[in-house]
Amino acid sequence: MQIITGKAKIAAVLGWPIEHSRSPLLHNFWLQRHLIDGAYIPLAVKAEDFNTVIQSIKAAGFKGCNVTIPHKEAAYQCCDVVDETARKMRSVNTLWFADDGKICGTSTDGDGFVANLKDTGLTLTNKKILILGAGGAARSVAYSLIQENAQISITNRTLQRAEQLVQDLGAGQIIKWQSWAKELGQFDLLINTTSLGMEGKEDFQFDLQHARADLVVTDIVYVPRMTPLLIAAQQKGLKTIEGLGMLLHQARLGFSKWFGVDPSVDHELTEFVANSLKK
Numbered sequence: 016m017q018i019i020t021g022k023a024k025i026a027a028v029l030g031w032p033i034e035h036s037r038s039p040l041l042h043n044f045w046l047q048r049h050l051i052d053g054a055y056i057p058l059a060v061k062a063e064d065f066n067t068v069i070q071s072i073k074a075a076g077f078k079g080c081n082v083t084i085p086h087k088e089a090a091y092q093c094c095d096v097v098d099e100t101a102r103k104m105r106s107v108n109t110l111w112f113a114d115d116g117k118i119c120g121t122s123t124d125g126d127g128f129v130a131n132l133k134d135t136g137l138t139l140t141n142k143k144i145l146i147l148g149a150g151g152a153a154r155s156v157a158y159s160l161i162q163e164n165a166q167i168s169i170t171n172r173t174l175q176r177a178e179q180l181v182q183d184l185g186a187g188q189i190i191k192w193q194s195w196a197k198e199l200g201q202f203d204l205l206i207n208t209t210s211l212g213m214e215g216k217e218d219f220q221f222d223l224q225h226a227r228a229d230l231v232v233t234d235i236v237y238v239p240r241m242t243p244l245l246i247a248a249q250q251k252g253l254k255t256i257e258g259l260g261m262l263l264h265q266a267r268l269g270f271s272k273w274f275g276v277d278p279s280v281d282h283e284l285t286e287f288v289a290n291s292l293k294k
């Protein structure tokens with residue numbers, strides 16, 4: 016049985032709203048699995064209170080935190096130490112408080128995405144990849160794919176945002192949003208990083224008629240687990256990779272920084288978190 020003592024290590028996730036977050040579920044699953052004296056709690060924090068709360072949890076001895084919407088840019092601004100990934104993204108999702116009091120941060124979304132793909136046996140070097148979207152998650156995903164020597168193309172409803180991303184990355188081609196479906200035949204991997212297909216968003220028909228038979232299709236949206244894009248791809252007999260694995264993998268680095276154990280992503284954890292998505 017997991018016991019929390021006066022010496023417990025504490026971490027948190029800060030967001031507004033925060034009720035939807037699955038991070039407490041998954042971190043506390045790992046804490047129990049490894050019998051760690053610790054806890055991971057959700058904190059509902061408004062944008063205007065973010066810096067005060069960060070200073071407060073640091074002063075209270077928290078080991079660090081995750082941040083989610085709308086705090087990722089503010090979290091970057093409050094860091095004393097960031098790595099190259101965070102500098103390129105100008106946003107972080109994972110903070111840890113070093114022994115010397117410095118606030119350190121990085122963005123783990125991109126690496127979590129790549130780790131999830133590699134888990135399925137996919138290789139990325141020299142692969143031609145089309146990314147739908149140029150928002151915050153697309154930035155992390157694109158950056159990590161470039162580190163893997165993949166050849167990326169980006170398409171986004173708002174062209175200017177795609178252009179800014181390509182400029183910031185110093186790599187990548189742009190495809191117009193209106194023509195990505197016709198260009199699909201040249202790609203090995205298609206990634207949806209837009210919020211299209213997310214529960215509660217408008218319906219969208221993903222046109223896969225020009226896809227090659229060996230196209231792999233992945234979606235980072237994980238609510239619902241089987242998104243309209245993944246369903247369309249499966250109907251065409253294409254290989255698909257769901258977005259839940261990215262969520263699980265991106266959490267590993269924070270857990271190891273705060274609690275000192277590198278946790279694994281396996282079937283039991285995936286099913287545990289997936290079950291919570293059905294409720």
Ligand SMILES: NC(=O)c1ccc[n+]([C@@H]2O[C@H](COP(=O)([O-])OP(=O)(O)OC[C@H]3O[C@@H](n4cnc5c(N)ncnc54)[C@H](OP(=O)(O)O)[C@@H]3O)[C@@H](O)[C@H]2O)c1
Binds near residue numbers: 148150171262263
């Ligand atoms: N699996 C994971 O671990 C994980 C991690 C992070 C995020 N996500 C998911 O990824 C999705 C995007 O997150 P984000 O943080 O990148 O959001 P974001 O920064 O707000 O970006 C949203 C993206 O979706 C596009 N978009 C929104 N509505 C659209 C529409 N009607 N038609 C065409 N494009 C549309 C936006 O295009 P414009 O630029 O034209 O507005 C933009 O590219 C969310 O569903 C989020 O839950 C999953």
